[in-house]
Amino acid sequence: MAEDNQHRKRKQGKLIAICSAKGGIGRTLVSVNLAVALSKKNLKVCLVDGDLQFGDVSLALDLQSSFTIQDVAEDMEGMDDHALVNYLSQHTSGVHVLPAPERPEYAELVTSEILKRVLKLLLKQHDYVVVDTAIGLQEQTIDVLELADEVIMLTNLEMTTLKNSKLMIETLEQLELREKVQLIINQYNIDSLINIDDATKMLGERRAISIANNPKIAIHSINVGIPFVIGQGKSDLSKAIFKMAESLISTKEFALEKRKKRSILKNVFGH
Numbered sequence: 001m002a003e004d005n006q007h008r009k010r011k012q013g014k015l016i017a018i019c020s021a022k023g024g025i026g027r028t029l030v031s032v033n034l035a036v037a038l039s040k041k042n043l044k045v046c047l048v049d050g051d052l053q054f055g056d057v058s059l060a061l062d063l064q065s066s067f068t069i070q071d072v073a074e075d076m077e078g079m080d081d082h083a084l085v086n087y088l089s090q091h092t093s094g095v096h097v098l099p100a101p102e103r104p105e106y107a108e109l110v111t112s113e114i115l116k117r118v119l120k121l122l123l124k125q126h127d128y129v130v131v132d133t134a135i136g137l138q139e140q141t142i143d144v145l146e147l148a149d150e151v152i153m154l155t156n157l158e159m160t161t162l163k164n165s166k167l168m169i170e171t172l173e174q175l176e177l178r179e180k181v182q183l184i185i186n187q188y189n190i191d192s193l194i195n196i197d198d199a200t201k202m203l204g205e206r207r208a209i210s211i212a213n214n215p216k217i218a219i220h221s222i223n224v225g226i227p228f229v230i231g232q233g234k235s236d237l238s239k240a241i242f243k244m245a246e247s248l249i250s251t252k253e254f255a256l257e258k259r260k261k262r263s264i265l266k267n268v269f270g271h
Contacts, residue, residue: 013123016248017050017148019133019141021164025154026186029218029228030211030241031132032060034152036093036227037238037245043127046088046096048119050144051134052107055100058089062225063097065089070101072118073109079117081124093230096126112143119147128248137171145172150248151180157192157199166203183208184244187215211240 018031028051035047048069049055058065067087072079075087088096098118101107122129131148133141145151151172155165172178183203185196188210200208214237221228229238 013044013126014128014150014248015119015123015144015148016128016130017133017144017151018131018154019145019151019168020154021136021168022161023135025156025161026211026218027135027154028056028060028132029222030152030154030184030186031130032057033221033227033229033238033241034244035095035128035130036091037229037241038128038130038248039094040229041245041249043249044096044125045094046098046122046126046129047091048098048122048129048131049100050115050131050140052100052110052140053104053134055132056222057097057132058099060222060225061091061095061097061227063089063091063099065097065099068099068101068106069110069115069118070106072098073111073114076114076117079121081121084118084121085125093227098122110140112140115140116143116147119144137168142175145177145180146175148180150182150251151177152184152244153181154184154186155199155203156185156187157189157194157196159194162194162199162202169203169205185210187211187213189213209240209244212236 018027020027031047035045039045047057049057066089072084072087088098090096101110119129131144133144153165155161169178169181172181183205185199185208188196196208196210214235217228217232217235217237221231228235229241232238
């Protein structure tokens, strides 16, 4: 814990974790498009596929990678942030990508300790590291959430998803991680039997951001491997992701300004 606190003080980048209690909610699609949206702000961004068994980040970007996080794990001895960059693929958007292993059985090679070390090294070289986590709260996912600066939790307005999301939020509260969580209601449909206010109240949240349901654009984006913030930049989906990116950047700038003011006061008053 002390090591993590020291790291948090000196790191340059910000870690964003995307999680969900169930699959099929659009976690990978949001992760990919958020990473590209941040990159469009002239920021250095790395996207890590944290779904180590069944990750789809490479597919969503139509990316053929020479290396995966498995290769990094096997060569971890003596690895530093400069060497790690050589294992990253670069998407045409400028986003660096570290894909999941090619096969599920290789996931066990990426231990929690290795994953945490990789993320800390990536944060030295990037303004933002976005992690598309696995479904639920596996050990590696919890490690990522503990290290993260912001946790974006996706849900939708289906009752089974809301039930599991509530359990996940309660677990994150027990782990003292809830204050990091920003709830996103994805695939929002105005005709849903459950409205956003009811869902937010059910989950014990004061507010939630919604992303409209547009399966045509979402499915096309995945099938052709082109993020919709590139291919459909003016769509409601893209606008929601760009707004999310702006919010993350504003939060970081506010924190930096606050830290800068504290530093000035310390120099003036010596406390």
